Amino acid sequence: MIQHRETFLENVAKQLGRPGRTSGVKRPVYQKSPQHNVMKDHSKDELLAILKDQCLAIHTDFKQTTHDGIEKAIDEVLEEYKASSVITWNDPRFDAYGLSDFQKRENVDVWDAGKESRSIELAERADVGITFSDYTLAESGTVVLLSNKGKGRAVSLLPTYYIAIIPKSTLVPRMTQATDAIHKMVEAEGARLPSCINFITGPSNSADIELNLVVGVHGPIRACYIVVEDR
C-alpha cells in the first residue's frame, strides 16, 4: 500500500518549478567513474594478498587452506576461540566443500527453514556461526551474504563468534563488482532481490565511549575468514 504519494510528489515538483516527473528520467553518463579503476587488472592472488592485509585493519583472523584442509582449519579456529556449539547455514556449498559430515556433528546445528523460533534460539545460543561468502571484497575485507531461506540473517549475527568461508573464486576488487552484479539482478526481468544483503567487514565494534575502539558490540565479538582454494 502506498499512501499520500500524489500530493507529496506534486508539492515536490511545484517547489522545483516544473511539472511532476514519474517516468522518462535517464541516469546521466557520469563524467568520471574512478570506481572501475581500483585494482583493475589484479589477479586473484594479488586480491588475496590485499584481503589478507586488510584483515589486520579490521581485527579479523585470517586463514588460508586447500579444499581438503577446510574442516581442520575450522577445528583450529574453534579451539582457539574455545568454542563448542556451532550453527551453520543450510547451504549446498557445505556439501560441495566436503563439510556434510561436519554438519552432522553433535555440537553443530544447521539453520532450519521450517522452524522459526528454534532456529533463532539455536543461533542465539551458539558460540560460532558459519556461513559461506557470496562475494568477497579485497579492498575493504568484506564478505557479502545474500539471504534466502537456508541462509538466515541471524547466523552471522547472533553467535559470539563468526567464521566466513571464502571460496577464492568469490574474490573481487571492491564493492563496485558486487553492486554491479546486484544491479544486474534487479534488471533481470521479474526477479526480486534477496530480502537481506549484508556486506560484513569483520566483527562488530563501536567507538562511542571516548572514541575508544571496542571490538564486539551487538554482533559477533571476533571473526575469522577462511579462504579456500577452489577445486
Next chain:
Amino acid sequence: MPMKIGDPSFDTRVEKGLKDTFMRQAVTSAQERLKLAKGKAEEELGNWEEWRSLSEEIRAHTLENIDYYLHQLSENVSKNGGHVFFAQTAEDANAYIKEVAQKKNAKKVIKSKSMVTEEISMNEALESVGCEVIESDLGEYILQIDDHDPPSHIVAPALHKNKEQIRDTFIEKKGYTKSSNPQELTLFARELLRKEFLEADIGVTGCNFAVAESGSISLVTNEGNARLATTLPKTQITVMGMERVVPTWEELDILVSMLCRSAVGQKLTSYVTGLTGAREEGDVDGPEEFHLVIVDNGRSKILGTEFQAALHCIRCAACINVCPVYRHVGGHSYGSIYPGPIGAVLTPLLEGYDDHKELPYASTLCAACTDACPVKIPLHEMLVKHRRNIAEEKRTTLSETFAMKGFGLVASSPALFNMSTRTAPFMLSPFTKDGSIKNGPGPMKGWTDIRDFPESKKERFRDWYKHRESKKGGGSK
C-alpha cells in the same frame, strides 16, 4: 527530542561549551583522530577529487529528479509487499507510526540510530501510546538512560561524555558494578540490549540510502544494532528523510564508500545492510511486515532555492570534524540535533531563522567544511547567504547585526587570511551590497584592521567570542 534542543540562549550555550574543559579536549582529540583517519582513507583512494565530483554529480541528478526516484522507490517497495507512507510533516509521520504500533499492539520498540526520528520526536509520540522505546546504538543508549541528554555529534552522539560519567550513569540507572573500562561498559550494554532485542515487537531504523530501482533501504553501522533491529522483531518501520534516495545500486556503491571513508576513515563499516521488503516466503528471520515512512518536514521548501545542495548531505560529519568553531563550543551550543557547519546551514532552513538566527554566525568562514565535504556542498557560501538573508529580514538592525556578529567575527578571525580567493567575494558581498555598510566607518575599519591581526589559530573563535562579548558589554546592545 525535537530538532531544537535545550532552552537556554545561544550565548548561554556557548558560554557553557567554552567552560567545559573535558568536552573541549574530547572534541579536539576526536576531531584530530577522525580528520587523520579520513585523510588516510582519501589518500588510499588516490583520486579523491574524482570521487567527490562523481558523488556531487550523483546527488545533484537525484535531487533534480527526486519526484521520479521517490515514485520509483515506492512502487518497488510496494511490489515487494512493503507499505509506504509519504509524510508531509512530523505530525503525519508520527500519526502513521503510532497507528502501526497500535495495530500491532506493540509494547516494546527497539531503535537503531536515526537522525530523522529525533528530528520528528518519534520516541515521544510512541511513548504517548504506551510503547517503551529503547535506543540500541551504544552512544544513543548512554544518552537515553542518562535522562535523555541531547546528542552532540551526528556520528558519535555521546562524544561530550567521559567514561567515568558513563560508568556512573550505568551504576545509577542499571545497577552496573564494574569499572569504567570501555570494554566492560560495552559488554554490559550488549547483554542488557540483547534481551531487549529478543523481546521487541517493532524495530525502527533510519535509512542511509534507499535504492529506487529495487525498493531497498541500506543501513551503514559498526555495532550491528541495525541488523538486530531488522532481524528479530516481527515488524520493521524505516523512517527516511525524502532526500535520502539513490537511483541504483551503482550509485549506492559510490555514496556508501564516501560515507564510510568520510565519517570514520573506514573503507567500509562493519555492516552495510541492504534490505528489500519484508522477509521472503520461507525465510525464518527478518520482519513479517515492512513499513517505509518518507518524511518531508520542511525539506521540500529547500528545493528550487539557492540552498538546494544542502539536501545533498550524506550525514558523514566530516564538516563537523574540521570545524574550528565546533571545536571550541561543542555540539550542544548549536541548539539543534544537527550541529556544526551542516547544522548551521540546515537548521534555519528546516525551522526558520527566528529560533536559529545566530547559527550562520557560528563560523569563521574558513571554508574547511566545504573542502572536507565528500559531496562538495558549498557550506561556507551558504552560511554567507544565510547571513545576507537574515540581514535583509532585519533591515532596521542591519548595522548592529554586522557590527556585533559578522564583523566582530571577521575582525577577530585571522582564519580569513587563509581564505582562498574564491571565497573572498562571497564574504564581501553582503557588505558591498549595502551602501550604508560599505561606507560605515566601524565595520570597514574592522575589515582593514585584520590585515595586521596577530595569528592565533587555536584561539580564534574564543577571541571572536570574547571580542563580541566585550563589545556587547560596552553598551552597544
